[in-house]
Amino acid sequence: SEIDIIKETYEKIKNMEIRGAGRIGRAAAKALKEYALKISNLSEEEFKNKMKEAGDLLISARPTAVSLPNAVKYVLKGLNEENPKEKIIERADEFINSSLKAIENIGKFGANRIKDGDTILTHCNSEAAISVIKTAYDEGKDIKVFCTETRPRNQGYITAKTLYDYGIDVTLIVDSAVRYFIKDIDIVVVGADAITANGCLVNKIGTSQIALIANESRVPFLTAAETYKFHPKTIVGELIEIEERDPEEVTTFEEKYKGIKIRNPAFDVTPAKYIDAIITEIGLIPPQGAWYIIEKYFGWLEK
Template sequence: MKPIDRVTETAEKISSMEIRGAGRIATAAAASLKEYALAVQAESFEDFNQKTAVAADLLLKTRPTAVSLSNAIRMVMKYKADDIDGARQAIATNADRFIENSQKAVEKIGQIGSKRIREGDTVLTHCNSNAAISVISAAHKSGKNIKVIATESRPRFQGITTIGMLDQMGIETELIVDSAVRSVMNDVDLVVVGADVITANGTLVNKIGTAQIALCAREARTSFMVAAETYKFSPETILGELVTIEEREATEVLADISKYKHVRVRNPAFDVTPHQYIDLICTEAGAISPEMSYLIIRERLGWEMKVESS
């Protein structure tokens, strides 16, 4: 198999959601770029740079909403070298650093976020987020007696993955359909969700259904916390760019749609939760208010990320 074919294979897995979850997408892309850079043959340094740029762009186009993917690719591809061997090593080092930092970030988020969970709390979570599960897991490991309510997270049913992970941890869990959230919200002490994108003003873009959960939590006066690595914050939004909301295939929702003549299915993969509905964002840099997102972008990601990608 040619090196570019392996990148294509990873891109297809990301696009089809065989690889899913913002963090997993980001680390898979980083690992793929490392593998490609170490294997691809090039006639010149310029040829190498062009080929790696093509590979990066192939991965970048797979999931237009996930800023974790674009940030990961930029971090891996941000290198200075004078020759092919130097560039290969720089990309490999960047990829290894990103993957290691991502893993450490999830652990740190768990340690910080778990302090917000009290003994006897019931936690509601949506979709399947490593960061959110890390918070729940850390609370459980600390000896707190907690319960989790997980949504199915249609149409891809990521909640089934979540309950499997929680079950293996020995955490008491209930599974509910997405539309049952308001019915159980009065029994919930804390909502913990992950993030696909956090904008400069602290607005959250996450799995479809998150905004409705946040609205229910606000009405019920239930705390709503986001668990997110800092690379899920979007530098582009500082300069006014809007986040693209990915629309996926109608067949994910209605497999036999072709038999209907007058029906159209809309399948947005994400929705937008206003920062006013978020009580706290828990990152590896600490627990912050949504209004501090601007500082995370400026100090942790840097202005130059957007400038260089223009």
């Protein structure tokens, strides 16, 4: 049936076939558009209800990356307008295109912070962070990149391969080697799953340890975050849920270890004081500017 379009995207996000905050948001927008195109012969009210149900299902796929609810809410705002079906389609395209454009702008702004000869450290696999690195390289800067493996799902391998194939000098390290290598690092650039009203960064587990190490060594720590990574509900005091995933992602124990507990949180929170700047598509902002971004772009959501 028609809802399969939504269920398929829901499954892919849940099992991480589609992953990374930006990709998740665009996939949700695309699914809503395709669903809106498929369902027909409904009263306007039935159409609205079906779209809302679809949105709720998509949002429930993963809890932490705010790009997912932000994308769904952006698209579904079209339900309050005339010709809701057309509006949904229009707004889905708008979200997808502006998301891709944002990554491009973030690349340009962020690359201005990368100097010729710099060695950059990144963690996990972020399109926005990769855009900064690739743009700096495209500008002819002689750069090197250190990528962490990013246990347990090893997204760092994707980043390392992407940058290596692009022609960049890449070194892959284990997550626990960051402090050992920090003396060789000039700047840290990571992505974001969410930014809170008080300027904290929610990103892949291990990010906050890296920020702490960078801070100790006075290495600038930047996060690349499109404005739709800013979390509207944090402005009214809500906390962000940190996804805890299947222990089997960490290990399936041999018999002799059976019974030992495993914890597998997928994200952690980096305090604002360890963040030098947030690179957004409208420019670099200090973490203290997060409140303003949420108020400006998402005020309509919570009021």
